[in-house]
Amino acid sequence: MQEGTAHEQFLEAFDQYGDAIFRFCVVKTSDQALAQDLTQETFMRYWQALRAKKPMTNQRSFLYTIARNLIIDWYRKRKTDSLEQKLDDGLQVADDALGTELLAEHAEILRAMKDLEEHDAEVLTLRFVEGLEPRDIAEIVGESANTVSVRINRAVKRLQANMHV
Protein backbone atom coordinates (compact mmCIF):
# COMPACT_ATOMS: atom_id res chain seq x y z
CA MET A 1 0.00 0.00 0.00
CA GLN A 2 1.73 3.13 -1.21
CA GLU A 3 1.21 6.60 0.12
CA GLY A 4 2.74 8.27 -2.88
CA THR A 5 6.40 8.86 -3.43
CA ALA A 6 7.28 9.64 0.21
CA HIS A 7 6.71 6.00 1.14
CA GLU A 8 8.87 4.77 -1.72
CA GLN A 9 11.58 7.31 -0.93
CA PHE A 10 11.52 6.26 2.69
CA LEU A 11 12.17 2.63 1.73
CA GLU A 12 14.89 3.79 -0.65
CA ALA A 13 16.50 5.62 2.25
CA PHE A 14 16.57 2.33 4.12
CA ASP A 15 18.07 0.54 1.13
CA GLN A 16 20.74 3.18 0.90
CA TYR A 17 21.57 3.86 4.54
CA GLY A 18 20.25 0.84 6.43
CA ASP A 19 23.60 -0.92 6.53
CA ALA A 20 25.46 2.26 7.50
CA ILE A 21 23.15 2.86 10.43
CA PHE A 22 23.36 -0.80 11.41
CA ARG A 23 27.15 -0.68 11.30
CA PHE A 24 27.21 2.48 13.39
CA CYS A 25 24.99 0.80 15.99
CA VAL A 26 27.04 -2.42 16.03
CA VAL A 27 30.26 -0.55 16.65
CA LYS A 28 28.72 1.42 19.46
CA THR A 29 26.91 -1.43 21.20
CA SER A 30 28.76 -4.62 20.17
CA ASP A 31 25.39 -6.31 19.94
CA GLN A 32 24.05 -7.31 16.56
CA ALA A 33 20.50 -8.08 17.65
CA LEU A 34 20.28 -4.78 19.46
CA ALA A 35 21.81 -3.01 16.47
CA GLN A 36 19.08 -4.41 14.24
CA ASP A 37 16.41 -3.21 16.66
CA LEU A 38 18.02 0.20 16.87
CA THR A 39 18.26 0.42 13.09
CA GLN A 40 14.58 -0.33 12.74
CA GLU A 41 13.66 2.13 15.47
CA THR A 42 15.82 4.78 13.83
CA PHE A 43 13.96 4.52 10.55
CA MET A 44 10.58 4.43 12.27
CA ARG A 45 11.36 7.69 13.99
CA TYR A 46 12.62 9.07 10.72
CA TRP A 47 9.23 8.26 9.21
CA GLN A 48 7.50 10.02 12.08
CA ALA A 49 9.67 13.06 11.50
CA LEU A 50 8.63 13.08 7.87
CA ARG A 51 4.98 12.89 8.90
CA ALA A 52 5.44 15.75 11.29
CA LYS A 53 7.18 17.65 8.50
CA LYS A 54 10.26 18.20 10.61
CA PRO A 55 12.68 20.49 8.82
CA MET A 56 15.90 18.76 7.89
CA THR A 57 18.49 19.48 5.27
CA ASN A 58 20.21 16.13 4.95
CA GLN A 59 18.67 12.76 5.61
CA ARG A 60 21.97 10.99 6.11
CA SER A 61 23.08 13.15 9.03
CA PHE A 62 19.55 13.17 10.39
CA LEU A 63 19.52 9.36 10.48
CA TYR A 64 22.85 9.26 12.31
CA THR A 65 21.59 11.83 14.80
CA ILE A 66 18.50 9.75 15.54
CA ALA A 67 20.56 6.56 15.92
CA ARG A 68 23.03 8.35 18.15
CA ASN A 69 20.33 9.63 20.46
CA LEU A 70 18.73 6.21 20.72
CA ILE A 71 22.09 4.76 21.72
CA ILE A 72 22.62 7.48 24.33
CA ASP A 73 19.27 6.58 25.84
CA TRP A 74 20.23 2.93 25.81
CA TYR A 75 23.54 3.64 27.53
CA ARG A 76 21.80 5.62 30.25
CA LYS A 77 19.68 2.59 31.03
CA ARG A 78 22.71 0.35 31.10
CA LYS A 79 24.79 2.58 33.36
CA THR A 80 24.94 -0.05 36.06
CA ASP A 81 26.38 -2.79 33.85
CA SER A 82 30.04 -3.58 34.31
CA LEU A 83 32.58 -3.10 31.58
CA GLU A 84 33.37 -6.82 31.48
CA GLN A 85 29.78 -7.65 30.76
CA LYS A 86 29.78 -5.25 27.84
CA LEU A 87 32.84 -6.94 26.42
CA ASP A 88 31.51 -10.45 26.88
CA ASP A 89 28.10 -10.23 25.34
CA GLY A 90 27.05 -9.62 21.81
CA LEU A 91 30.17 -10.09 19.72
CA GLN A 92 29.17 -13.13 17.76
CA VAL A 93 31.24 -14.57 14.98
CA ALA A 94 30.42 -16.26 11.69
CA ASP A 95 27.95 -18.86 12.91
CA ASP A 96 25.56 -16.26 14.36
CA ALA A 97 21.96 -17.24 13.85
CA LEU A 98 21.06 -13.69 12.92
CA GLY A 99 23.40 -13.92 10.00
CA THR A 100 25.86 -11.07 10.14
CA GLU A 101 29.39 -12.25 9.66
CA LEU A 102 31.80 -10.56 12.03
CA LEU A 103 35.21 -11.90 11.26
CA ALA A 104 37.71 -12.42 14.04
CA GLU A 105 39.75 -9.40 12.90
CA HIS A 106 36.74 -7.12 13.29
CA ALA A 107 36.07 -8.50 16.74
CA GLU A 108 39.54 -7.44 17.87
CA ILE A 109 39.24 -3.80 16.87
CA LEU A 110 35.67 -3.61 18.15
CA ARG A 111 36.83 -4.81 21.55
CA ALA A 112 39.63 -2.26 21.56
CA MET A 113 37.14 0.47 20.73
CA LYS A 114 34.96 -0.48 23.66
CA ASP A 115 37.80 0.64 25.93
CA LEU A 116 37.73 4.13 24.54
CA GLU A 117 35.60 6.97 25.79
CA GLU A 118 32.21 6.79 24.16
CA HIS A 119 32.64 10.02 22.21
CA ASP A 120 36.07 8.96 20.98
CA ALA A 121 34.80 5.67 19.56
CA GLU A 122 31.96 7.53 17.96
CA VAL A 123 34.05 10.09 16.09
CA LEU A 124 36.43 7.36 14.94
CA THR A 125 33.50 5.40 13.52
CA LEU A 126 31.99 8.40 11.80
CA ARG A 127 35.35 9.43 10.37
CA PHE A 128 36.93 6.17 9.22
CA VAL A 129 34.06 3.72 8.92
CA GLU A 130 31.35 6.03 7.67
CA GLY A 131 33.72 8.38 5.84
CA LEU A 132 32.32 11.66 7.15
CA GLU A 133 34.34 14.88 7.26
CA PRO A 134 35.06 16.49 10.66
CA ARG A 135 32.71 19.34 9.77
CA ASP A 136 29.84 16.89 9.22
CA ILE A 137 30.71 14.93 12.35
CA ALA A 138 30.66 18.19 14.30
CA GLU A 139 27.02 18.73 13.33
CA ILE A 140 26.01 15.26 14.41
CA VAL A 141 27.79 15.17 17.77
CA GLY A 142 27.25 18.81 18.68
CA GLU A 143 30.88 19.84 19.14
CA SER A 144 32.95 22.31 17.16
CA ALA A 145 34.83 20.99 14.12
CA ASN A 146 38.07 21.88 15.85
CA THR A 147 37.24 19.81 18.89
CA VAL A 148 36.29 16.93 16.64
CA SER A 149 39.59 16.98 14.76
CA VAL A 150 41.56 17.04 17.97
CA ARG A 151 39.44 14.27 19.40
CA ILE A 152 39.99 12.10 16.32
CA ASN A 153 43.76 12.44 16.53
CA ARG A 154 43.86 11.68 20.24
CA ALA A 155 41.48 8.76 19.83
CA VAL A 156 43.60 7.16 17.13
CA LYS A 157 46.62 7.41 19.43
CA ARG A 158 44.70 5.90 22.33
CA LEU A 159 43.40 3.09 20.17
CA GLN A 160 46.89 2.37 18.96
CA ALA A 161 48.08 2.22 22.55
CA ASN A 162 45.20 -0.11 23.49
CA MET A 163 45.91 -2.53 20.70
CA HIS A 164 49.58 -2.85 21.38
CA VAL A 165 49.05 -3.68 25.02
Next chain:
Amino acid sequence: MNDITKQLENLQQVRMSAEARSRVRGELDAYASFHPIAEGVTISEEVRSSEHIQHASVWSSLFTQTRFGTMKATLLATVLVLGGGGTAVAAQNAVPGDTLYPVKINVNENIRSAFAVGANAEARLQADLLAERVEEANTLASRGELSGDAAVRAESNIAAQAEAAANAAAHADADVRLAIAADVAAMVGNLRTTLATETSARTNDAFARLTTTGDTVLAVAEDEQANTKASTMLAMDISVETRIERAEERHEALTALVKATSEFSAETRAELQADLKAAADHLAEARASLAADAQAAAEASVEAADEIMGEIESSLSLMGEVQIDANTGFITDIDLSSNAEGGVNLGL
Protein backbone atom coordinates in the same frame (compact mmCIF):
# COMPACT_ATOMS: atom_id res chain seq x y z
CA MET B 1 48.33 5.30 12.55
CA ASN B 2 47.88 3.83 9.07
CA ASP B 3 47.39 0.34 10.40
CA ILE B 4 44.67 1.49 12.77
CA THR B 5 42.77 3.53 10.20
CA LYS B 6 43.00 0.64 7.77
CA GLN B 7 41.47 -1.69 10.33
CA LEU B 8 38.75 0.82 11.01
CA GLU B 9 38.01 1.07 7.31
CA ASN B 10 37.71 -2.70 7.19
CA LEU B 11 34.70 -2.32 9.46
CA GLN B 12 32.87 -1.02 6.42
CA GLN B 13 32.29 -4.65 5.57
CA VAL B 14 29.94 -5.06 8.51
CA ARG B 15 26.38 -5.23 7.32
CA MET B 16 23.06 -6.90 7.99
CA SER B 17 22.38 -10.33 6.54
CA ALA B 18 19.97 -10.55 3.62
CA GLU B 19 17.29 -12.08 5.88
CA ALA B 20 17.64 -9.41 8.53
CA ARG B 21 17.51 -6.67 5.93
CA SER B 22 14.40 -7.94 4.29
CA ARG B 23 12.71 -8.55 7.64
CA VAL B 24 13.43 -5.02 8.85
CA ARG B 25 12.43 -3.57 5.50
CA GLY B 26 9.13 -5.44 5.64
CA GLU B 27 8.37 -4.08 9.08
CA LEU B 28 9.25 -0.55 8.02
CA ASP B 29 6.96 -0.95 5.02
CA ALA B 30 4.08 -2.03 7.27
CA TYR B 31 4.82 0.75 9.72
CA ALA B 32 4.74 3.41 7.02
CA SER B 33 1.44 2.00 5.81
CA PHE B 34 -0.14 2.22 9.25
CA HIS B 35 0.96 5.82 9.64
CA PRO B 36 -0.02 7.41 6.38
CA ILE B 37 1.69 10.55 5.36
CA ALA B 38 -0.21 13.57 4.04
CA GLU B 39 -0.78 13.61 0.31
CA GLY B 40 1.79 15.33 -1.79
CA VAL B 41 4.54 15.16 0.83
CA THR B 42 7.79 13.93 -0.61
CA ILE B 43 11.36 14.07 0.56
CA SER B 44 13.09 16.78 -1.42
CA GLU B 45 16.02 15.97 -3.68
CA GLU B 46 18.36 18.06 -1.57
CA VAL B 47 17.58 16.16 1.55
CA ARG B 48 17.97 12.79 -0.13
CA SER B 49 21.32 13.41 -1.77
CA SER B 50 24.35 12.43 0.21
CA GLU B 51 26.07 15.70 -0.57
CA HIS B 52 27.92 17.58 2.11
CA ILE B 53 25.91 18.08 5.27
CA GLN B 54 25.05 21.70 5.90
CA HIS B 55 23.04 21.66 9.03
CA ALA B 56 21.45 18.94 11.08
CA SER B 57 18.50 19.75 13.27
CA VAL B 58 19.10 17.98 16.54
CA TRP B 59 15.85 16.33 17.23
CA SER B 60 15.70 15.96 20.95
CA SER B 61 12.12 16.66 21.86
CA LEU B 62 10.75 13.29 20.80
CA PHE B 63 13.31 11.29 22.76
CA THR B 64 11.56 11.60 26.07
CA GLN B 65 10.77 7.92 26.06
CA THR B 66 12.16 4.90 24.34
CA ARG B 67 9.96 1.94 23.75
CA PHE B 68 12.12 -1.14 23.37
CA GLY B 69 11.01 -4.42 24.68
CA THR B 70 7.93 -6.49 24.99
CA MET B 71 5.20 -4.01 24.09
CA LYS B 72 6.64 -3.21 20.71
CA ALA B 73 7.48 -6.85 20.06
CA THR B 74 3.98 -7.99 20.95
CA LEU B 75 2.27 -5.47 18.76
CA LEU B 76 4.54 -6.14 15.82
CA ALA B 77 3.98 -9.86 16.31
CA THR B 78 0.25 -9.15 16.18
CA VAL B 79 0.70 -7.35 12.90
CA LEU B 80 2.55 -10.32 11.45
CA VAL B 81 -0.06 -12.78 12.73
CA LEU B 82 -2.75 -10.78 10.99
CA GLY B 83 -0.82 -11.18 7.77
CA GLY B 84 0.70 -7.72 7.59
CA GLY B 85 -1.16 -6.02 4.77
CA GLY B 86 -4.57 -7.65 4.33
CA THR B 87 -6.68 -7.75 7.46
CA ALA B 88 -5.27 -4.77 9.27
CA VAL B 89 -5.59 -2.58 6.20
CA ALA B 90 -9.16 -3.69 5.49
CA ALA B 91 -10.00 -2.98 9.13
CA GLN B 92 -9.08 0.66 8.69
CA ASN B 93 -12.28 1.30 6.77
CA ALA B 94 -14.52 -0.47 9.26
CA VAL B 95 -17.35 1.33 11.03
CA PRO B 96 -19.11 0.33 14.26
CA GLY B 97 -21.12 -2.82 13.57
CA ASP B 98 -18.64 -4.23 11.03
CA THR B 99 -16.84 -7.48 11.92
CA LEU B 100 -13.41 -5.93 11.56
CA TYR B 101 -14.20 -2.85 13.65
CA PRO B 102 -12.66 -4.41 16.80
CA VAL B 103 -9.42 -4.95 14.86
CA LYS B 104 -9.38 -1.29 13.95
CA ILE B 105 -9.90 -0.15 17.51
CA ASN B 106 -7.97 -2.74 19.44
CA VAL B 107 -5.09 -3.51 17.14
CA ASN B 108 -4.43 -0.78 14.59
CA GLU B 109 -5.10 2.13 16.90
CA ASN B 110 -3.12 0.52 19.73
CA ILE B 111 -0.17 0.16 17.41
CA ARG B 112 -0.39 3.82 16.45
CA SER B 113 -0.70 4.78 20.05
CA ALA B 114 2.39 2.78 20.99
CA PHE B 115 4.47 4.74 18.55
CA ALA B 116 3.20 8.21 19.41
CA VAL B 117 6.07 9.55 21.45
CA GLY B 118 5.83 12.90 23.19
CA ALA B 119 3.00 15.27 24.02
CA ASN B 120 2.63 16.76 20.56
CA ALA B 121 2.57 13.41 18.79
CA GLU B 122 0.05 12.11 21.33
CA ALA B 123 -2.19 15.15 20.87
CA ARG B 124 -2.13 14.78 17.09
CA LEU B 125 -2.90 11.09 17.39
CA GLN B 126 -5.92 11.68 19.62
CA ALA B 127 -7.15 14.34 17.22
CA ASP B 128 -6.74 11.86 14.35
CA LEU B 129 -8.74 9.29 16.28
CA LEU B 130 -11.48 11.85 16.84
CA ALA B 131 -11.54 12.42 13.10
CA GLU B 132 -11.95 8.66 12.65
CA ARG B 133 -14.91 8.52 15.02
CA VAL B 134 -16.58 11.42 13.24
CA GLU B 135 -15.86 9.86 9.86
CA GLU B 136 -17.49 6.65 10.99
CA ALA B 137 -20.63 8.57 11.89
CA ASN B 138 -20.50 10.28 8.51
CA THR B 139 -20.22 6.95 6.73
CA LEU B 140 -23.12 5.43 8.61
CA ALA B 141 -25.21 8.52 7.95
CA SER B 142 -24.50 8.44 4.24
CA ARG B 143 -25.59 4.78 4.14
CA GLY B 144 -28.75 5.70 5.95
CA GLU B 145 -27.70 3.48 8.85
CA LEU B 146 -27.22 6.13 11.47
CA SER B 147 -30.25 5.50 13.64
CA GLY B 148 -31.27 3.79 16.84
CA ASP B 149 -28.44 1.87 18.48
CA ALA B 150 -25.89 2.81 15.86
CA ALA B 151 -26.51 6.50 16.46
CA VAL B 152 -26.22 6.08 20.21
CA ARG B 153 -22.95 4.22 19.85
CA ALA B 154 -21.56 6.74 17.40
CA GLU B 155 -22.47 9.62 19.67
CA SER B 156 -20.88 8.09 22.75
CA ASN B 157 -17.74 7.17 20.77
CA ILE B 158 -17.42 10.74 19.58
CA ALA B 159 -18.03 12.19 23.01
CA ALA B 160 -15.46 9.90 24.62
CA GLN B 161 -12.85 10.56 21.98
CA ALA B 162 -13.49 14.30 22.09
CA GLU B 163 -12.65 14.21 25.77
CA ALA B 164 -9.48 12.20 25.16
CA ALA B 165 -8.47 14.62 22.42
CA ALA B 166 -9.08 17.62 24.64
CA ASN B 167 -6.98 16.07 27.43
CA ALA B 168 -4.11 15.19 25.13
CA ALA B 169 -4.19 18.59 23.47
CA ALA B 170 -3.86 20.25 26.86
CA HIS B 171 -0.31 18.93 27.11
CA ALA B 172 0.79 19.90 23.64
CA ASP B 173 2.51 23.04 22.46
CA ALA B 174 0.43 26.12 21.69
CA ASP B 175 0.81 25.93 17.93
CA VAL B 176 -0.18 22.27 17.89
CA ARG B 177 -3.26 23.00 19.99
CA LEU B 178 -4.28 25.74 17.64
CA ALA B 179 -3.95 23.49 14.61
CA ILE B 180 -5.93 20.73 16.29
CA ALA B 181 -8.67 23.13 17.32
CA ALA B 182 -9.00 24.29 13.74
CA ASP B 183 -9.21 20.68 12.50
CA VAL B 184 -11.82 19.73 15.08
CA ALA B 185 -13.95 22.73 14.16
CA ALA B 186 -13.82 21.68 10.52
CA MET B 187 -14.69 18.05 11.13
CA VAL B 188 -17.60 18.80 13.41
CA GLY B 189 -18.91 21.31 10.90
CA ASN B 190 -18.88 18.53 8.28
CA LEU B 191 -20.69 16.13 10.56
CA ARG B 192 -23.44 18.58 11.28
CA THR B 193 -23.91 19.20 7.57
CA THR B 194 -24.16 15.45 6.94
CA LEU B 195 -26.68 14.97 9.71
CA ALA B 196 -28.76 17.85 8.47
CA THR B 197 -28.96 16.51 4.92
CA GLU B 198 -29.45 12.82 5.71
CA THR B 199 -33.05 12.89 6.85
CA SER B 200 -33.13 9.11 7.16
CA ALA B 201 -30.65 9.50 9.99
CA ARG B 202 -33.05 11.54 12.05
CA THR B 203 -34.36 9.86 15.10
CA ASN B 204 -35.33 12.32 17.76
CA ASP B 205 -33.10 11.48 20.65
CA ALA B 206 -30.01 10.24 18.86
CA PHE B 207 -29.90 13.11 16.41
CA ALA B 208 -30.40 15.61 19.18
CA ARG B 209 -27.59 14.05 21.18
CA LEU B 210 -25.23 14.03 18.25
CA THR B 211 -25.87 17.64 17.43
CA THR B 212 -25.44 18.57 21.08
CA THR B 213 -22.14 16.72 21.27
CA GLY B 214 -21.11 18.34 18.03
CA ASP B 215 -22.00 21.74 19.42
CA THR B 216 -20.08 21.06 22.59
CA VAL B 217 -16.98 19.93 20.75
CA LEU B 218 -17.26 22.92 18.47
CA ALA B 219 -17.65 25.29 21.36
CA VAL B 220 -14.63 23.84 23.11
CA ALA B 221 -12.64 24.11 19.90
CA GLU B 222 -13.62 27.73 19.38
CA ASP B 223 -12.80 28.53 22.97
CA GLU B 224 -9.50 26.83 22.48
CA GLN B 225 -8.69 28.98 19.49
CA ALA B 226 -9.46 32.12 21.41
CA ASN B 227 -7.57 30.97 24.50
CA THR B 228 -4.64 29.72 22.55
CA LYS B 229 -4.08 33.04 20.81
CA ALA B 230 -4.01 34.76 24.17
CA SER B 231 -1.81 32.18 25.79
CA THR B 232 0.62 32.03 22.88
CA MET B 233 1.92 35.46 23.78
CA LEU B 234 2.24 34.39 27.39
CA ALA B 235 3.94 31.12 26.43
CA MET B 236 6.61 32.89 24.41
CA ASP B 237 7.31 35.14 27.33
CA ILE B 238 7.78 32.19 29.65
CA SER B 239 10.06 30.23 27.38
CA VAL B 240 12.44 33.12 26.76
CA GLU B 241 12.61 33.77 30.48
CA THR B 242 13.38 30.12 31.17
CA ARG B 243 16.09 30.21 28.57
CA ILE B 244 17.66 33.26 30.16
CA GLU B 245 17.52 31.62 33.58
CA ARG B 246 19.25 28.53 32.31
CA ALA B 247 21.89 30.59 30.54
CA GLU B 248 22.52 32.49 33.78
CA GLU B 249 22.99 29.20 35.65
CA ARG B 250 25.40 28.04 32.98
CA HIS B 251 27.33 31.29 33.31
CA GLU B 252 27.50 30.92 37.07
CA ALA B 253 28.87 27.39 36.71
CA LEU B 254 31.56 28.48 34.25
CA THR B 255 32.57 31.48 36.35
CA ALA B 256 32.90 29.27 39.42
CA LEU B 257 34.94 26.74 37.47
CA VAL B 258 37.39 29.34 36.16
CA LYS B 259 37.74 30.79 39.63
CA ALA B 260 38.36 27.40 41.23
CA THR B 261 40.97 26.28 38.70
CA SER B 262 44.31 27.69 39.76
CA GLU B 263 46.30 25.98 37.04
CA PHE B 264 45.28 28.31 34.21
CA SER B 265 48.09 30.45 32.83
CA ALA B 266 47.60 34.20 33.33
CA GLU B 267 46.96 34.60 29.62
CA THR B 268 44.36 31.83 29.45
CA ARG B 269 42.62 33.12 32.53
CA ALA B 270 42.44 36.63 31.08
CA GLU B 271 40.93 35.29 27.84
CA LEU B 272 38.36 33.19 29.65
CA GLN B 273 37.36 36.07 31.87
CA ALA B 274 36.99 38.40 28.90
CA ASP B 275 34.71 35.89 27.18
CA LEU B 276 32.68 35.37 30.34
CA LYS B 277 32.27 39.13 30.64
CA ALA B 278 31.02 39.34 27.05
CA ALA B 279 28.49 36.60 27.77
CA ALA B 280 27.41 38.35 30.97
CA ASP B 281 26.83 41.57 29.03
CA HIS B 282 24.57 39.73 26.59
CA LEU B 283 22.64 38.19 29.47
CA ALA B 284 22.13 41.62 31.01
CA GLU B 285 20.83 42.86 27.65
CA ALA B 286 18.51 39.89 27.46
CA ARG B 287 17.07 40.68 30.90
CA ALA B 288 16.57 44.31 29.94
CA SER B 289 14.83 43.38 26.69
CA LEU B 290 12.60 40.92 28.49
CA ALA B 291 11.56 43.55 31.00
CA ALA B 292 10.79 45.91 28.11
CA ASP B 293 8.68 43.17 26.46
CA ALA B 294 11.01 42.96 23.45
CA GLN B 295 10.82 39.19 22.90
CA ALA B 296 12.90 38.90 19.77
CA ALA B 297 15.68 41.08 21.14
CA ALA B 298 15.76 39.12 24.39
CA GLU B 299 15.97 35.85 22.48
CA ALA B 300 18.77 37.16 20.25
CA SER B 301 20.78 38.31 23.27
CA VAL B 302 20.48 35.04 25.17
CA GLU B 303 21.41 33.17 21.99
CA ALA B 304 24.54 35.29 21.66
CA ALA B 305 25.41 34.56 25.28
CA ASP B 306 24.88 30.83 24.74
CA GLU B 307 27.11 30.88 21.67
CA ILE B 308 29.99 32.45 23.58
CA MET B 309 29.58 30.01 26.45
CA GLY B 310 29.56 27.14 23.97
CA GLU B 311 32.92 28.31 22.63
CA ILE B 312 34.30 28.63 26.15
CA GLU B 313 33.23 25.06 26.87
CA SER B 314 34.84 23.83 23.65
CA SER B 315 38.13 25.50 24.53
CA LEU B 316 38.05 24.02 28.00
CA SER B 317 37.49 20.53 26.66
CA LEU B 318 40.57 20.91 24.49
CA MET B 319 42.75 22.14 27.33
CA GLY B 320 42.21 19.27 29.67
CA GLU B 321 39.83 16.54 30.75
CA VAL B 322 36.44 18.01 31.69
CA GLN B 323 33.74 16.54 33.88
CA ILE B 324 30.18 17.15 32.84
CA ASP B 325 27.19 16.90 35.12
CA ALA B 326 24.80 14.44 33.51
CA ASN B 327 21.71 16.33 34.65
CA THR B 328 22.51 19.94 33.84
CA GLY B 329 25.05 19.45 31.05
CA PHE B 330 27.35 22.00 32.72
CA ILE B 331 31.10 21.51 33.06
CA THR B 332 31.81 20.96 36.72
CA ASP B 333 35.52 20.21 36.78
CA ILE B 334 38.64 20.26 34.64
CA ASP B 335 41.86 18.32 34.97
CA LEU B 336 44.79 20.19 33.48
CA SER B 337 47.55 17.93 34.76
CA SER B 338 50.00 16.83 32.08
CA ASN B 339 48.88 13.20 32.03
CA ALA B 340 45.27 14.11 31.36
CA GLU B 341 44.72 14.43 27.64
CA GLY B 342 41.92 16.61 26.40
CA GLY B 343 38.55 14.98 26.31
CA VAL B 344 35.22 14.67 28.03
CA ASN B 345 34.29 12.47 30.93
CA LEU B 346 30.59 11.82 31.29
CA GLY B 347 31.12 9.27 34.03
CA LEU B 348 29.31 6.56 32.04
